[in-house]
Amino acid sequence: MTGSWTASAVPVIAAPMAGGATRPALVAAVASAGGFGFLAGGYKTPEALGAEMDALTVPFGVNLFVPGPSTVGEAEFRRYAGELAAEGAPYGLDLAAAPMVEDDDHWQGKIDLLLESPVPFVSFTFGLPGADVVAALTKVGTQVLATVTTAAEARAAVELGVHGLIAQGTEAGGHSGTHTPEQPGVVPLRELVQQVVAATSLPVIAAGGVSESSQVRELLALGVSAVAVGTVLLRTDESGASAVHKEAIAAAGPDRTVITRAFTGRPARGLRNGFIDRHEATAPIGYPAIHHLTRPLRAAAAAAGQPDQVHLWAGTGYRRARTGPAADVITALAAEL
Template identity: 50%
Template sequence: MAEDIFGVRIVAAPMAGGTSTPALVTAVHAAGGLGFLAAGYKGVAAMQAEIRTVRESGVRFGVNVFVPDLARLAASAAAREVLEEYRLELSADALRYGVELPPPRLDDDDEWQGKIDALLADPVELVSFTFGLPGPDIVRALQRGGSAVLATVTSAAEARRADDLGVDALVVQHGCAGGHSAAFLPGSAVPATTAELIAAVRSAVMLPLAAAGGIMDTAGVDRVLAAGAQAAQLGTAFLRTNESGARQLHKDALASPHFTRTALTRAFTGRSARALVNEFVRDHPDAPDAYPAVHHLTAPLRAAAAAAGDPERLNLWAGTGWQQARAGSVAKVLAGLLG
């Protein structure tokens, strides 16, 4: 087995959209964990500014990058028609807030090449990828520059594909994880628990593994480590912390008895993501598989919902263990997880 590159039991998941702040990453390190900055939805300059901020604090950290689906950047006429139909379906939501929905945007690759170039020019210790795999040339270039490369996978088949690419470690994400699914190959039977998925991936590859999905306490950490992971990656557990950049509306919803379950939904972004079930999720069960075009389409609605203090129209990402999420400092939460 390759040497464990995590060096800690707890990894704080990269949560895009402003949640994984430099303060959160720094606090996680100070409390005995490892944090990742989330480059998704940020421009290159914003990513670089966050890297500088965390680097100045002298902590270990990684950076997570979204892999664009290039096929979606050349959407067919049929795909465009489906997006227009969903735009029409959202008209009642737009009327509720008095906002105008933008025309479908199909050219967003999340500044992919610019971010890769920046990470090659100014390497960080760890670079992880989600939503797909980078090309082998990118993996090798990052490794030559001194970065360890991690791929996020959701099955043994994806793990083998990443292993063949030559990555240094894997983040193994179960479907009970909050936020977007990292899946990039057609679905297959998924083990019932994160620990069982880790065992399946461990039987397929010998890379260091971080387990992600529904891990909220010490017992959950122990289970995935016993199954073959070197570390547990947690996101929802840190959402309500003081250092988290999640909206207060989101933090409050996680603690509210009003929300009683989570579900996978494409309603907000066009990519399957686990969220608290609110009115928006229930109203749009058949949203198209069209990320990130749907993300841009619903952005004005989400912004208006946040401004109005309306959690029923906000993307309330949450894993299945959300009810165990605790408020307070990262140090307090991590101390509880480390026992």
């Protein structure tokens, strides 16, 4: 794939982790070790994203969430909000009365920003952008990447005319990039990479649970152009993850991650905790309404140091997340390449 990271020393990419974990300092630190980083545009206003872009002097990419249609009705939303009332009560939150919020995450404003201030790469998650968006970004010199979780999604992205694919295996932490949250793909990364590489001639980036240099080497041998990592960077000095998130990852035993929709109404992998145990079975599919419903609870719990009610996103490689400079993590992952 042509673009900024081909000039980098190592084909290791810092994945965009929305919600605060990825910040300019982390992207810069990864670049200092020869890697390449993506800013997370999700949950940010165009102004906030623009400020992060202005703070960087190294090449970087930007990731955006593709807005989709509402998937939860008012009655189902009110049922779940009532169910969560007891969770919010200790923090003074009346979740049962919370409004049902549906938005597009400032979609057009951020597209306009990226057309006015082009970056080398823009990646999309949760679905595919319109052909007009791909054409407009291409016209200003940006390469468009699509996150895919199945071979069928990869073929649809190829037909759209994107420049590259991010194959996200089920091991990935945080939200699944699935285009169909009601029936998400659960393909392991190695298998997905083989399927996607076989189905297209486009460059492919592998993402999902990668935490060791041996995994990077194996995936490159399967034909990917680069490997993206996220969870393994969460505890580093430059990570913006909350203290409660970092501490939970450090303290977690083996095999603690699960895929849940309880926090946001969209499948995402994180450390299993009490909130997931109490609500997973009854949580509706309904992003972003459920995300907005639980957001104040998650913020209050994190501020109070209560991991039981926080979305502790983490991929399957979380036990190898280490402290110290992010540059050291990238260097270790690129060992013997």
